[in-house]
Amino acid sequence: METTRRSFLKAGALGALVLAAGGGIYRAVHTPRPRRFVLDGEARAALGAIVPAMLAGALPADPGTRARAIATTIDGVHTAISNLPLPVQKEVQDLFGLLALAPARRLLTGVSGGWAGADPGEVSAFLQDWRLHRFALLRTAYGALHDLSLGAWYAQPANWSAIGYPGPLKELA
């Protein structure tokens, strides 16, 4: 994993080029592009790897419950994106388009195989890298994934008791 991390960090300049071109490439190969955000195949798989990394420590341990909690949260992320203004939805679509492209994924995240089988350690490592990255674009991408994942989790009443939040007054809610 150390090697992957180092080569990822060295990929800086090339990474910037890919990043600049990535949205365009994605749009070129996915025309006609829908006006509203769509969470399809590999993009959903990317979230399937990112959400558990963001929520490590908050997710339930039981495998079945955990899988359902992740699926519900991904749906919540999808809903949150669908409520954003269309130009912002386009930005998020470009980010997921980039994550879905295998070469960009390898270069920018260091995640070697597909998202479905991604190693949780690798996913955490790339999020840490993006969080403090010297490219503002990757830091903002991290910020979006952070807010979408954590926001979708803590928006759910089912997850309030674990943090000691009683929720609003039931008589009025």
Place this chain on the structure above:
Amino acid sequence: MNQAIIPDPILLGRARGWHIVDGAGLDADRSLEADVVIVGSGAGGGVTAEILALAGLKVIIVEEGALRSSSDFKMREADAYPGLYQESAARQTLDKGVKILQGRTVGGSTTVNWTSSFRTPAPTLAVWRERFGLADYDSDTLAPWFDMMEARLHVGDWQAAPNENNGLLKRGLDKLGIPSGFIRRNVNGCWNLGYCGMGCPTNAKQSMLVTTIPSALDHGATLVTRARAERFVLRGERVDELLCSALSDDGVAANGHTLRLRAKHFVVAGGAINSPALLMRSGAPDPHGLLGKRTFLHPTLISAGIFPQRVDAYAGAPQTVYSDHFLGTSPIDGAIGYKLEAPPLHPVLLSTTLNGFGQGHAEIMRQFPHIQGMLALLRDGFHAQSAGGAVQLKDGAGVLDYPLNAFLWDGARRALLTMAEIQFAAGASAVQPAHETARRYTSWREAKREIAALPQQLHLTRVASAHVMGGCTMAGDEQRGVVAPDGRYRGLANLSVHDGSLFPTSVGANPQLSIYGITARLASGLATALTGKPAPRVSA
């Protein structure tokens, strides 16, 4: 359940026959005509609508958001942010360095604000007079307007004890010998719930939604909702009409139908960012390149204190204690000063504000009931190094380019240090500043050393704003402002601006009451100009 306990003034008004046109319900283009069209239903638009309607003028109010009211306000962040805020409460500056909370619903930000009510501070007005030629903007001249609007909106001292979140701010300040004050609030019969930011479920908050807008509608005004003001059609030095796009049910996309609104006079009150953006899209005259410039944010730093006792920062009146001490430690045009307040904490707001992810993030979230939140609002716009941001159009929408510079970062560092010191003085067992590389510090000694060394940089330091001001600067001459001191837009004979975008600097205090008082005066002047009669005085 809700409807049975709390009467909903909007449902009652609809039943009385209010004129409401919902853009999302249109199946064809539509034209409407009035004496005055007001763009925006927030602090400036609401006040203006009531005064003009009471003056006997036929008024149309256009709002981009939907008409939601107490029956809809269920105190859930998942519904409130997409339903009631600009860009689902995820609006950001161009470089994504500052997160911006602005309302987008009938009542605008007043429907979702935290009720803090301050008159425009005298030192701010002094700068407006001296540097922007706003000769009659002084505390004495404005006092009757503030008196009138405070009475109209039940602004008064908060009678209950501060909640623990605010109490800790007070106790920490007391311990350090730093003066503080209590915040006045625009509430009537407040239940002390703590959910002001999600729309008041009991109609106690005297927002525009339950005061001026219903009054205007009772006096024959028309409210157009889910309609985005696209552009004014100009003819010579006059506005001919306003073109609006009707929106889909969820308010995200245009539904293909257009509303044409014609009037003798137009008032822009869409709030900072949106107001200058509308004028830019319309090609409004801007001979000195000022439109959209000098937009201010009160860039806000955040510190989380963890206490042995429960704080329950989600419960109780959200903002009741403040300190202006650090606005006065340097001259107003010196190193940037800051106002201290406490924010309410709710799970989505807190979890997205706290930096980091995974185990560390989950661990601090489990401390939720023990977390005290503190805010420092930087008073921007008074120094040469604090010229604010510039609104630009991106895909037709207004976006604020607000560069964070060394002058602001210096203030950020001092503010994070101050807040940590206060939290430790109040008995915090740990303090974690909202900063990507900050750790959880367990003593003031450690925090002092570590916070001083934190890199203050874009995306590393968390910066937020709930107060967007400026961009349609009001000034005594056209070299300094696109709007005249009477609110008239220079170069367009029948256009006024009545909202926080007028302010030539930030206010240095939560801006709602500044907007109420100043736009009440502007709207009264406009009513007299349009009717030839004395303006009506509003009352509760």
